[in-house]
Amino acid sequence: MNDFLARTQEGAAALRRAVSDISAQPQLIASVREDPAVGAGILAGVIAQVEKARTLTRPSALGVAALTANHAAYAWSLYRRGARNDALGWGLRAAAWGAGVAATRSQPTSAAVAVGGAAVLATSALAGDPVLRTDAGKGMSHGANVLVAAEGLTALRAALKQRKHKARLVCAAETGALVIGHLLLIDGLHRTR
Numbered sequence: 001m002n003d004f005l006a007r008t009q010e011g012a013a014a015l016r017r018a019v020s021d022i023s024a025q026p027q028l029i030a031s032v033r034e035d036p037a038v039g040a041g042i043l044a045g046v047i048a049q050v051e052k053a054r055t056l057t058r059p060s061a062l063g064v065a066a067l068t069a070n071h072a073a074y075a076w077s078l079y080r081r082g083a084r085n086d087a088l089g090w091g092l093r094a095a096a097w098g099a100g101v102a103a104t105r106s107q108p109t110s111a112a113v114a115v116g117g118a119a120v121l122a123t124s125a126l127a128g129d130p131v132l133r134t135d136a137g138k139g140m141s142h143g144a145n146v147l148v149a150a151e152g153l154t155a156l157r158a159a160l161k162q163r164k165h166k167a168r169l170v171c172a173a174e175t176g177a178l179v180i181g182h183l184l185l186i187d188g189l190h191r192t193r
Helices: 002-020 022-034 036-054 061-080 087-103 110-127 140-159 164-191
Strands: none
Touching (some): 036 061, 087 110, 110 140
16 A cells, blocks of 8 residues: 555656646657657547547547557657566556456447557556656656546546536546646656657
8 A cells, every 4th residue: 555655646746747847848849859759649649639529439440540559659669768567567457458348348439449448558558667667757657547547538438428417527537637647658758768
């Protein structure tokens, strides 16, 4: 339990650092230009979000491909930094993936959850590698895990589409999680260059 609290405090500190360090923001934007994989991943992520807004309950092939490309770029950048993780790290993500696929098996979003979920969870597994838990890398695993939660909220929002009020609340939580997750992950990737 102490490790969980310590890691939560690390994540909160990384978020404060990423948001409050205004002087680093121009360098963060410049680092996206310098790392083509991250830049391409962000562009793909934007396309994925546009497609989600357009075709939430019937995901498009373009949206799923864009989300997968977004996380493939993040995963490649993490891999280049030495991230591999262990069997436990990958096993936990595989269990989460299986639960997501089982929960949506009878919905039109099931294929998107299966493919996109695998990509998001691969990013989470790589970002969770203890080798990246340096002062510079603190927050990356939290960012990746928040992105996993955001994708779970996307699937929930699709399931609640007929209940407009609840879907709007889920959409607000999803949007916040996406912003925080991408910010933490990109900030960590920038700091570990």
